[in-house]
Every structure is written in C-alpha cells, then in structure tokens.
Amino acid sequence: MSSTTPASDDRPQDPQQQDLSDAPRQAQPRQAQPRQAQPRRAQPRDAQPHQAPRPQVPGRWRTAAAATGLLRPDGTVASTIFAEMTNLAARTGAINLGQGFPDVDGPHAIKAAAIRAIEHGHNQYPPGTGTPELRRAVADHQRRRYGLDVDPDTEVLVTTGATEALAATILALAGPGDEVVTLEPFYDSHAACIALAGATHVTVPLHPTPDGFRLDPAQVRAAVGPRTRLVLVNTPHNPTGTVLTCAELQVVADAARAVDAIVVTDEVYEHLVYDDAVHVPVASLPGMAERTITISSAGKTFSFTGWKVGWLHGPAHLVEAVRTVKQFLTYTSGSPFQPAIAQALADDEAPRALAASLATRRDLLCEGLVSAGFEVVVPRGTYFVVADGAPLGFDDGVELCRRLPGLAGVVAVPVSAFCRAPGTDEASGPTAALALASRVRFTFVKREDVLRDAVRRLGALRST
Numbered sequence: 001m002s003s004t005t006p007a008s009d010d011r012p013q014d015p016q017q018q019d020l021s022d023a024p025r026q027a028q029p030r031q032a033q034p035r036q037a038q039p040r041r042a043q044p045r046d047a048q049p050h051q052a053p054r055p056q057v058p059g060r061w062r063t064a065a066a067a068t069g070l071l072r073p074d075g076t077v078a079s080t081i082f083a084e085m086t087n088l089a090a091r092t093g094a095i096n097l098g099q100g101f102p103d104v105d106g107p108h109a110i111k112a113a114a115i116r117a118i119e120h121g122h123n124q125y126p127p128g129t130g131t132p133e134l135r136r137a138v139a140d141h142q143r144r145r146y147g148l149d150v151d152p153d154t155e156v157l158v159t160t161g162a163t164e165a166l167a168a169t170i171l172a173l174a175g176p177g178d179e180v181v182t183l184e185p186f187y188d189s190h191a192a193c194i195a196l197a198g199a200t201h202v203t204v205p206l207h208p209t210p211d212g213f214r215l216d217p218a219q220v221r222a223a224v225g226p227r228t229r230l231v232l233v234n235t236p237h238n239p240t241g242t243v244l245t246c247a248e249l250q251v252v253a254d255a256a257r258a259v260d261a262i263v264v265t266d267e268v269y270e271h272l273v274y275d276d277a278v279h280v281p282v283a284s285l286p287g288m289a290e291r292t293i294t295i296s297s298a299g300k301t302f303s304f305t306g307w308k309v310g311w312l313h314g315p316a317h318l319v320e321a322v323r324t325v326k327q328f329l330t331y332t333s334g335s336p337f338q339p340a341i342a343q344a345l346a347d348d349e350a351p352r353a354l355a356a357s358l359a360t361r362r363d364l365l366c367e368g369l370v371s372a373g374f375e376v377v378v379p380r381g382t383y384f385v386v387a388d389g390a391p392l393g394f395d396d397g398v399e400l401c402r403r404l405p406g407l408a409g410v411v412a413v414p415v416s417a418f419c420r421a422p423g424t425d426e427a428s429g430p431t432a433a434l435a436l437a438s439r440v441r442f443t444f445v446k447r448e449d450v451l452r453d454a455v456r457r458l459g460a461l462r463s464t
C-alpha cells in the first residue's frame with residue numbers, strides 16, 4: 001500500500017484523537033501486568049520525510065487503517081509489518097518465517113482438476129452463490145466431519161477466500177452502534193472489516209499459559225453485552241495456535257445467546273490440529289447452528305492459498321443477508337478452482353497428511369526456538385508458533401523482528417501486529433499489545449530443510 005497523505009484534512013489526523021466509536025475497546029483486563037517495554041507497531045519506522053501537502057482523501061479507509069494500526073499521526077499510511085518483514089527478508093536473504101504461506105503446493109490431483117476445468121470451459125462467471133457441486137461438497141464435508149446438517153442450496157455461500165466471507169458477513173450484519181467482539185490477538189482483517197462497517201470493536205484477550213493461550217470466561221461474559229451484534233471467534237487461532245476447547249466455546253456460545261448475538265466463526269485452520277486437540281465448530285454446540293455463520297476456505301487446508309476459494313454456511317436467513325452484500329463485492333470468482341476444490345473436499349486424506357507433516361515441522365521449530373533461548377507456547381493448531389524473546393533480553397517484539405535478520409538470518413513478525421494499537425483504550429488498562437510486547441510469531445509451514453536451516457541460524461542468538 002502506498003502512502004496517501006490527507007495532509008490538509010481538517011478532521012483529526014491522529015487515530016487516537018478520532019471519534020473512538022470505531023476504535024476497539026478491551027473488555028476489563030484481568031489484572032494490570034505492565035511490562036517495561038513500550039509495545040510498538042510498525043508504522044513509525046517507515047514514516048515519510050516531509051512532503052508537499054497532498055489532497056485529502058476522505059472516506060472509511062481511514063478507520064480501517066487506524067483499526068489495523070497503519071494510520072500514522074500525520075495521516076499517512078504505513079505498510080503492514082508483514083510487507084516490511086517480507087521486504088527485509090528479500091533484502092537480507094533471511095529465511096522468511098514471518099508470512100504464513102506454504103512453500104510446497106497442494107496435491108497434484110487437485111491442480112490437475114483445475115487445469116481440466118479450464119480446458120473444459122469453466123472460464124466464465126460461475127453462479128453467484130458458488131457452483132452447485134462445491135456447495136454440495138461443503139455441505140457433505142460438514143456432515144461427514146462434524147455431523148452438521150447443512151442445505152447446500154440455501155445455507156452455503158461460496159466466497160473469494162475466507163477474507164471475502166468475513167468482509168461480507170461483518171458488513172451485512174453489523175453497523176454503527178453495534179459492537180463486534182473478537183479475541184485478541186486477532187487476524188487483522190477482522191479489525192479492518194469491523195471498522196469498515198462502522199461498528200465498535202471489543203476484544204477479549206487470550207492469555208499465555210503452559211497449556212496454550214487461553215480465554216478467561218469472566219472476560220468473555222464482560223465483553224458481550226446488550227450492544228453486541230456479533231461475536232467473532234477464530235479457532236484454531238492465528239497467531240497463537242490455540243484450539244479453543246469445547247468448554248471455552250460453550251462460554252462464548254452462552255454469552256452470545258444471552259444477548260441474542262450472532263456468532264461468526266473463522267475456522268480456516270480447521271484441519272490443522274495436532275496432538276490430542278480436536279477442532280470443535282461452534283455450530284455443532286447445542287442450539288448454536290441457528291445463530292452461527294461458519295467460515296472456512298481451501299487455502300490452508302489444501303495449500304492453495306492463492307486460489308482464494310472460501311465459503312460460509314449458516315441459517316438461510318443469515319446467508320441470504322450476507323449474499324446480498326457479497327454479490328456487490330465480487331459477485332463471484334474462481335470458476336475453474338471451484339470444481340477442483342469440490343473434488344478436494346471429498347477426500348480427507350490430503351488434509352490429514354498435511355496435519356501429520358506439520359506436527360513434525362512444529363516440533364522441529366519449537367525445539368529449535370527453545371534451544372535458541374526463546375520461551376515457546378506450543379501450538380495445538382494452525383501453522384504458527386508464538387515465541388517470547390524476553391528470556392533472550394528482547395522486551396520489544398518489533399525491535400526483535402527488525403534485528404533478527406541481522407542477528408540470525410531469520411524473519412518473524414511481532415504479535416503486537418495482531419493487537420489493538422496501544423493507547424486506543426487507556427481507560428480499561430493495559431492492552432494485549434502491552435502484555436504480549438515481547439512475543440513474536442514464526443510459521444512452520446515451510447519445508448523441513450528450510451526449518452532446519454532456520455533453527456541452525458537461530459542458534460546464533462545464544463551467543464549474542
């Protein structure tokens with residue numbers, strides 16, 4: 001994203017001075033845990049030298065930029081930490097464990113199916129709701145895996161990745177005056193879409209424990225109130241690797257039901273769970289199917305992140321509302337990819353094999369991080385691990401990530417990039433960004449030889 005400078009804007013340019021109706025607030029943090037480090041997000045680093053005033057560009061883009069920590073005090077837009085770190089990796093030759101995409105494509109048979117579909121003429125707009133075969137495959141998958149009864153004709157919508165499913169759902173169902181509750185840390189598009197909808201973002205922190213990052217039920221109950229329109233959960237969770245337990249999800253479900261809120265659940269890592277962890281779809285809890293929109297996609301499950309085939313399902317009246325918005329976003333996409341993913345969804349073997357191989361790669365990276373001196377919360381899902389740089393003397397994850405390529409030839413991203421910008425809600429106490437300031441996220445969805453090399457390089461940290 002290039003910088004856009006509404007320099008003569010007469011509205012407040014500092015995101016912290018803006019109307020905070022769409023700034024996130026955190027539900028009563030459990031207790032103050034101040035750390036010495038001031039957590040930072042990436043934007044100050046690439047602040048532009050003073051330039052001639054540019055025309056102001058009004059619009060909701062500002063709130064989306066502010067909600068994701070990208071709006072600088074001078075009104076310009078910073079690039080994301082992911083872009084900065086990817087550039088850093090390219091410049092320095094460091095191994096990029098910052099961005100979570102696989103370095104090996106998914107199964108050949110699925111690629112061949114897409115090629116066949118192109119050759120057989122699947123090249124024009126597919127139906128707006130998705131091809132019937134993919135909608136059927138989604139419904140069959142949900143029944144086979146989770147016992148969910150889904151009508152492929154009225155209760156499934158194919159989208160341009162989970163990203164569009166999230167955007168269409170939030171834009172369709174939430175608006176000004178509504179609150180949308182998410183976990184914190186959160187995937188950045190959750191925050192951006194809430195801001196674009198004009199709703200208020202309320203967060204519930206995940207706390208690092210020896211048993212993973214966990215929810216505090218009291219904080220869930222405190223966050224969900226009469227203004228809550230949506231409760232957006234993400235399990236397995238990016239960036240922490242948490243797989244929410246049935247008991248945790250029940251707390252969320254009870255809280256949502258108590259105020260008649262809709263649950264939106266981002267389950268893109270549903271197949272990537274390890275050890276004894278079990279992925280529980282929120283919609284499978286008693287009474288929840290009727291108030292839940294379930295979102296997933298093919299990108300992570302089949303290692304085709306660039307195909308952007310996603311879907312959602314839920315009760316027909318909610319799906320109709322979301323479809324109404326979705327048709328004006330992309331209308332439709334992925335004509336040859338939809339039949340290929342329909343074929344892929346019918347077979348549970350490829351995701352099972354991917355999860356087994358990722359479990360080995362997770363162990364390899366976690367052990368390497370521990371021997372390099374990090375403290376690690378071992379993830380039970382996704383392809384990310386959160387490591388704490390504090391034992392190595394790094395209290396600031398942003399600083400650590402900027403120095404890591406030079407120190408060890410490896411790139412990671414700071415967990416604070418997945419948190420509200422510090423200071424957006426001083427009244428409610430320290431933010432998750434503060435509590436997680438020294439933590440950084442590494443991905444293990446890279447070939448074993450790449451991870452071995454990364455682990456060898458990280459060993460250099462011991463001697464710094």
Ligand SMILES: Cc1ncc(COP(=O)(O)O)c(C=O)c1O
Pocket residue numbers: 100160161162163164187234238266268296297298299305308309310
């Ligand atoms: C939690 C989460 N949700 C959604 C997405 C986006 O999925 P898709 O590529 O299908 O749009 C990602 C991608 O990283 C993610 O981590």
